[in-house]
Amino acid sequence: MQGVCSAAAAMAVELYLDLLSQPCRSVLIFAKKNNIPHEVKQVSLMDGEQHREDFGKVSLIRKVPALQDGDFCLAESPAILLYLARKFKTPDHWYPADLQQCARIDEYLSWQHCAIRLHGSKVFWLKLMIPEVLHVEVPKEKMDAAVEELNGSLKLLEEKFLQDRPFIAGDHISLADLVAIVEVMQPVAAGLDVFGGRPKLSAWRDRVQAAIGKELFDEVHQTVMGSQERVKVMDGSKLEFSKAKILKFFM
Amino acid sequence: MMELYLDLHSQPCRSVFLFAKAVGIPFEFKLVELSAGHQYSEEFGKINIMRKVPVMKDGSFVLTESVAILKYMLQKHSSSVADHWYPADLQQRACVNEYLSWQHMNLRAQGSKVFLLRALFPVIMGSEVPKEKMDAAVQDLNQSLQMLEDKFLQNKPFIVGDKISLADLVAIVEIMQPVATGLDLFEGRPKLTTWRERVKKAIGEKLFAEAHEVIMKVGSLPQKMENNSNLELLKPKFQKLFS
Numbered sequence: 001m002q003g004v005c006s007a008a009a010a011m012a013v014e015l016y017l018d019l020l021s022q023p024c025r026s027v028l029i030f031a032k033k034n035n036i037p038h039e040v041k042q043v044s045l046m047d048g049e050q051h052r053e054d055f056g057k058v059s060l061i062r063k064v065p066a067l068q069d070g071d072f073c074l075a076e077s078p079a080i081l082l083y084l085a086r087k088f089k090t091p092d093h094w095y096p097a098d099l100q101q102c103a104r105i106d107e108y109l110s111w112q113h114c115a116i117r118l119h120g121s122k123v124f125w126l127k128l129m130i131p132e133v134l135h136v137e138v139p140k141e142k143m144d145a146a147v148e149e150l151n152g153s154l155k156l157l158e159e160k161f162l163q164d165r166p167f168i169a170g171d172h173i174s175l176a177d178l179v180a181i182v183e184v185m186q187p188v189a190a191g192l193d194v195f196g197g198r199p200k201l202s203a204w205r206d207r208v209q210a211a212i213g214k215e216l217f218d219e220v221h222q223t224v225m226g227s228q229e230r231v232k233v234m235d236g237s238k239l240e241f242s243k244a245k246i247l248k249f250f251m
Numbered sequence: 252m253m254e255l256y257l258d259l260h261s262q263p264c265r266s267v268f269l270f271a272k273a274v275g276i277p278f279e280f281k282l283v284e285l286s287a288g289h290q291y292s293e294e295f296g297k298i299n300i301m302r303k304v305p306v307m308k309d310g311s312f313v314l315t316e317s318v319a320i321l322k323y324m325l326q327k328h329s330s331s332v333a334d335h336w337y338p339a340d341l342q343q344r345a346c347v348n349e350y351l352s353w354q355h356m357n358l359r360a361q362g363s364k365v366f367l368l369r370a371l372f373p374v375i376m377g378s379e380v381p382k383e384k385m386d387a388a389v390q391d392l393n394q395s396l397q398m399l400e401d402k403f404l405q406n407k408p409f410i411v412g413d414k415i416s417l418a419d420l421v422a423i424v425e426i427m428q429p430v431a432t433g434l435d436l437f438e439g440r441p442k443l444t445t446w447r448e449r450v451k452k453a454i455g456e457k458l459f460a461e462a463h464e465v466i467m468k469v470g471s472l473p474q475k476m477e478n479n480s481n482l483e484l485l486k487p488k489f490q491k492l493f494s
Binding site: 060061072074075076077078079080082083086087099100102103106107109110111113114118145156159160248 | 300301312314315316317318319322323326327341342344345346348349351352353355356360387398401402491
């Protein structure tokens with residue numbers, strides 16, 4: 001993940017990431033796929049590193065991902081992705097010049113915040129992190145309701161955003177598919193069988209993985225996909241500082 | 252002519268309406284009265300399966316999500332829309348996008364929640380809002396307003412430098428939602444107050460007032476809703492939000 005050669009270091013952007021976080025994964029995949037010179041700075045959310053003073057200078061919002069390019073700091077993955085795409089002149093299909101295709105991507109990037117992103121995150125926390133790391137029991141109705149909401153979002157992803165197109169904006173992968181896939185993988189990492197009984201979604205996933213490159217996709221998802229194993233051996237004091245906030249938000 | 256399906260009670264409808272009018276983009280206003288349940292009509296379902304507003308229809312091209320609609324209108328009419336709305340400058344544009352992304356789950360979510368609790372909780376749930384629920388929602392909203400001031404505005408006249416952009420437009424309509432219920436969010440916030448005045452001036456005071464006319468009369472909303480059969484359809488959705 002590190003390993004930027006010294007010649008490119010001067011023009012490398014700094015990416016503050018924790019690969020447990022979905023939007024960090026879309027940013028890293030995009031940077032690597034497009035050979036954008038970058039240096040990864042790890043910010044361990046489990047250890048509360050987003051609250052460090054030095055990270056506060058990069059982003060007052062104290063969330064990951066964050067980008068630093070010289071003196072310029074930027075938060076929010078859609079903004080970071082659009083910035084990188086423009087600055088490094090990535091291939092058109094990621095964010096086409098075509099008015100309607102571009103609008104389809106903007107539409108998805110906007111909708112997903114309070115839909116798939118929210119619902120997928122909720123399932124990840126309720127199914128895995130809250131019971132296994134915070135040791136708080138999650139009532140069955142809450143879990144069922146969260147899965148039902150996620151199902152609703154997945155249905156819209158298939159029926160409205162994909163329809164019978166290979167990718168969200170048409171024939172080629174774009175920022176929309178990238179942002180979508182990393183969010184869909186989050187509940188998968190918690191052990192929910194998202195793709196079972198969803199052949200259209202599975203076929204889309206396969207296309208997206210092939211377009212990104214399976215090796216790169218798996219590499220970036222390695223950390224989160226190890227979550228179920230990791231929580232078994234995780235130190236119980238992790239996340240205590242955020243416990244109240246997490247429970248308030250998800251429960 | 253481009254059609255905009257709108258209900259000006261809705262914040263994102265107001266940003267789309269204000270932008271189109273402010274920059275002179277002609278459109279046909281198609282009212283979708285949310286309190287009367289028009290979003291559940293078969294006709295509207297064909298326009299938008301998600302049954303939400305705003306929706307834009309440009310010929311056969313249908314688009315949802317206000318941020319996408321704003322950018323589409325802007326790009327389509329780029330030769331006549333001033334640069335400051337969505338600057339061509341790489342970093343300035345990134346700052347607009349940063350705000351537009353952040354606001355969904357922050358100012359928009361919290362402002363909406365406070366609005367719904369104050370304006371609709373009693374008529375939907377048949378009781379007053381529990382104090383701790385209201386206090387928690389207002390506290391969250393205050394945190395977002397603090398972030399708007401400390402990170403997004405800082406000492407600048409507008410979110411991205413010297414001129415109004417899509418970011419300020421989207422921000423102001425969201426703040427006006429809880430304000431419309433009688434909550435004075437600008438009290439004790441001189442920086443935010445002067446920003447609001449700058450934004451209103453840049454949009455046009457008269458146009459700003461026109462767009463906010465219905466929401467400022469939100470006091471009459473509970474009665475309108477009580478008399479309407481679609482209240483039963485709306486109840487489960489709100490109950491989930493309020494629980």
